[in-house]
Amino acid sequence: MHIRDLDLNLLVLFDALLRERSVTRAAAEVGLSQGAMSHGLNRLRTFFEDPLFVKTSAGMQPTEKGLLLGTTVTEIMTALRQRVVSQARFEPATARRTFVISMTDMGELVFLPPLIRRLRKVAPNCTVRSVQVPLEQIEATLAAGDADLALGSVRAAPDGLFQQQLFLHTFVTMVSVHNKAIGKSISRAQFESMPQIVVSLTGRASAAYDSAFDEYGIKRNIYLTTPHFLVVPHLIDAQPDLIATVPLELANVFARLGTIRIVPPPVSLPPFALRQHWHPRFHDDPANIWLRHLIKETFDRYPDIEDNEA
Structure with a gap:
């Protein structure tokens, strides 16, 4: 007989009978009527050419063939529950990944x-x-x-x-706490003349806010282009005349280090x-x-x- 002749849903019934040893209880577990459960058991018996389960005073007990099949069916059902069915949902409290x-x-x-x-x-x-x-x-x-x-x-x-x-996120300009030439704000002339650090993942001065500077006709004096944000506050601390324009959220993190302070850029940059x-x-x-x-x-x-x- 070919596997296509076996309704794999019947293995769910077999597994329930193996554990419950009762047609009534097994039917309730899988959500079937007792009649539908009995019909499913008869189909299993026909396919395997064996009674599989027989009624005794201790309930429905598996035959020798039923016990032999039971080991394999239990392994199959365990694998389905753990490796297949579990993938249909994600349980964060117990998941390991x-x-x-x-x-x-x-x-x-x-x-x-x-x-x-x-x-x-x-x-x-x-x-x-x-x-x-x-x-x-x-x-x-x-x-x-x-x-x-x-x-x-x-x-x-x-x-x-x-x-x-x-x-x-919005953009702000970071300056060194030791830079006395810049007060609470930075003028356009100061912004254009001071050497700047630009962070670019591509290694080119093409940050997302470049176009905004271009629209205002602002020419930046780019001294360093780097793909790394973390180096910026340390470079500004070491070279107080350097400045950098970065997202506000990042500047707030750096400001807590006590080496840089935040000023608004000379033009309004779009978020x-x-x-x-x-x-x-x-x-x-x-x-x-x-x-x-x-x-x-x-x-x-x-x-x-x-x-x-x-």
Whole structure:
């Protein structure tokens, strides 16, 4: 006989009978009437050419063939429950997995502290791995499942990716606390003359806010272009005449170090969106859905995260 001749749903009935040793109780467990359960048992008997279960004073007891099949059926049902059915939903309280998120070092400073705080509360057995993926490789990385999400201002994100806005960020200018030439504000003349640090993941001075400076005709004196945000406050501290324009959230983190202070740029820069991106392959994946919802809830009222968690 071929496996297509066996209704695999009957294995659920077999498993229930093996544990309950009662047609009535087994029927109640799988949600069938007693008549439907008896009909299913008869189909199993026909397929395996054996009674499988016989009525005794101690209930429905398996035959020798029933016991032999029972070992295999139990293994199959256990594997289905643990490896197949469990994938239909994500249970954060008991799940054990590592979430991989692509973000810059700025993203790590902004996203990771509140995200880890939430994750350790609701999914205590899950861990996080942060990776920094070049812009041109983000789609392939997400498609391959090598990262669950990409977080940040991916303005040139491929059209094939899903995306969701988390919050808007504004830009401010960082200056050294030792820079006495700049007061509570920076003039356009000062901004254009002072050497600047520009952070660009591509290694070119092409940050998202460049176009805003161009619209005002502002010419920046770019001294250093770097792909790393974390080095910026240390360089400004070492060279007090250097300045840098960065997202406010990042500048606030750096300001707590006590080496830099924040001033508004000489022109009003438009805010830019921080988004999470994911690949259509994982759009309906329960774990990915849960992670996206957690991140959206965490940053929905950023920067008032503490209030949002209360």
